[in-house]
Amino acid sequence: MNGQPTAQARTDARIHDLLDEATAEHPDAAAVADATGRWTYRELTAWSHAADAWLQAQGIGHGDRVLVQLASTRELVAxxxxxxxxxxxxxxxNTGMKDYHLRAVVENSEPSLVVVDGAAVSRVSALAGQVTVLGLDEVWPAVTDLRDKEARGDGAPVHADDLAVLVYTSGSTAAPKAVVCPHGRMVFATEAINLELGYRPDDVVFCxxxxxxxxxxxxxxxTAAGRSEIVLADGESDLVLLxxxxxxxxxxxxxxxSLATMICALAEREPRQDSTVRMFxxxxAALPKPTADGLRTAFPGSEVVIQFGQTECKRVSVLPPDQQDARPESVGRPLPGTRAFTVDxxxxxxxxxxxxxxxxxxxxVMPGYWRAPEQTARAFRPSPDGGLRLHTGDFGHVDEDGYLYYEGRRDxxxxHKGVRMSTTEIEAAATDVPGVRAAAVLPPAPGRDLAVFAEGGIDPHVLLRELSLRLEPAKVPGVSRVVDELPLTAHxxxxxxxxxxxxxxTTP
Structure with missing residues (x-):
């Protein structure tokens, strides 16, 4: 990862090309594993063709939406x-999405088919209207039968500009908002990221x-781009994570x-062991330096790679490990073939x-949001070269070498007290205090002072005193709370x- 890569990511490929190319090169290498087993690239390709044939049999055609609310397993990858x-x-x-939001997503995406866990069929059918809702326990025997027959779809043309996925984000708007993700842009983002990260055929990626x-x-x-194996561990218990x-x-x-903090806490309870992990x-969100150092200690020889991005373009920048000491506050350089800068x-x-x-x-940069023209017009604007500019809503600066520094979201x-500041810088100062594992800050509002929450073993008054040694007076919160665990969103x-x-x- 020394120097900016000179290779180019493609814009004219489809996401299944990544799978087919990996299968052509390493057909018998492990491709995907979950709690119940493992498939090679050859097997995953065969299952994907069977899934294609099954979707065709359900009347699914070009551009039809297929909504899936399933655990992350091999079947979902197929x-x-x-x-x-x-x-x-x-x-x-997400499997944890509540009916209130799921109903809105169904209304917004207008799927032709919904596939869920078998136990959820009746519940989801009640909110999906006339849309067919099938349980995976019903679907998969039919896919398996097609797999045994080596079935394939009819090979209808799919182009790089065709939509591949709608990714619903957890943004600040009340209405559901999906980022439109075409094949070609997803492949470009994938390959550009991999030019920086360098996934390899011998890698096992624990996801x-x-x-x-x-x-x-x-x-x-x-993992397909790198010919690597992915281990789907979304359903694994926290207790067995390490x-x-x-x-x-x-x-x-x-x-x-939050996951890094958990891994470090688990590692502290056990004797140090040899490790195969080469990269986190x-x-x-910003990773506190003590947490990054804790990972390197628990997994000797590993690197911690800092990334910055948004679903709207997948990834903005990656900070090479050899630059972390020289630019400790940076979130990296833009992906190869892309540009990031700041505007007034x-x-x-x-x-x-x-x-x-x-x-x-x-x-x-993706084309916009699904059926949300006003939001799309605000975030995705024409660039002079005829492409698109993503206005991220994030604030920061670049240095003379083009490395990016994140200062916070617009929100x-x-x-405060006449001084411009961000929650991010105060949280960073708090996590620098010994005894603080993680921190979160709430901006002031009418009737409410600037507040800091800390996870760890520290007295609230000590935290404020320590912050006063690290921040100018206006940036020191007036309220401090210490909690056992900071509440987190699904992401x-x-x-x-x-x-x-x-x-x-208002909560216990």
Missing amino acids: LLYGAARRGAVLVPV RFPISWDYGLYKVLL RRIRETGATVVPIVP TNTG DDGNTLGPWQTGEIVVEGPH DMFK GKHDRKQLLSLLEG
């Missing part, structure tokens, strides 16, 4: 690739995240800060070290609504 071959659009939703989240979804594609990383021979472990890749309120490009909104250009930035980010409830004393 359905992902099978839908891609069919030219259908997969709509993966704790559901395929309904783009972090998990792209791990499926990245043991499973070791048992599977994992070499790459994608993390978010972080995204979702009038859209003018800013120079190095000038704070503004982060804007991204490149073939990885995270605020003025591992701070759950601000629950924090506010804790602050106001």
Whole structure:
């Protein structure tokens, strides 16, 4: 990962091309494993063709949406690739999504077919209207029969510009919002990321995240691009997490800060062991330095790679490990073949070290949001070269070498006592305090002071005193709370609504 890669990611491929190319090169190598077994690339390809044939038999055609609310298993991976071959659009939703939001997603995506866990068929049917809802326990025997017959779909044309997936995000809007993800842009993002991360045929990627989240979804594609194996561990118990990383021979472990904290806590309770892990890749939120150091200690020889991104372009930047000491506050350089810069309120490009909104250009910028023209127009704007610019809503700056520095979301930035600041910088200062595993900050509001929440073993007053040694006076919170565990969203980010409830004393 020294120097900017010179290879190019493609824009003209389909996501199932990644699978087919891996199968052509390494047909008998392990491709995907879950709690019940493992498939080789040859087997996964055969299952994906059977899934394609099954979807065709259900009347699914080009552009039809297929909504799946399933655990992340081998079967779901086969359905992902099978839908891609069919030219259908997969709509993966989290198994924990409540009926209130699921109904809205069904109304918004208008699927032609819904596949769920068998026990959920009657419940989901009640909210899906006239849409056919099938249980996986009913679907898979039929797919298996087609697999035994070596069935394939009719080979209808699928193009790089065709939609492959709708990814519903957990943004701040009340209505569901799906990022439109065409084949070619997904393949470009996958291959550009892999030019930086360098997945290898001998890698085993231990994926704790559901395929309904783009972090998990792209791990499926990245392992195909790298001819690697993915271990789907979304359903694994927290208590066996460390043991499973070791048992599977994992070499790459994608993390978010909350997962990293858990891994470190588990590792502290056991004698240090030899490790096969060579790389942790972080995204979702800033990883506190003590946590990154804890991972390196628990897994000798491993690197911790910092990444920054949004579903709307998948990944913005990656920080090579050899730059982490020189640029400890950076979230990396833009992916190969892409550009990231900052603009002022009038859209003018800013120079190095000038704070503004982060804007991204490149073939990885998705076309917009599904059936949301106003939101699309705000975030996805024309660029001078005829492509698209993604206005991220994130603020930061770049240095003279083009490395990006994240300062916070628009919603995270605020003025307090006349000083402009962000929750991110205060949280970073809090996690620098000994005894603090993780921290979250709530901006001030009418009748409510700036508040910090800390997870760990520290007195609230000591935390404020320590923060006063690290921050200018206006940035020191007026309220401090210490909790056993910070509430998180399904994507591992701070759950601000629950924090506010804790602050106001409306939860136990």
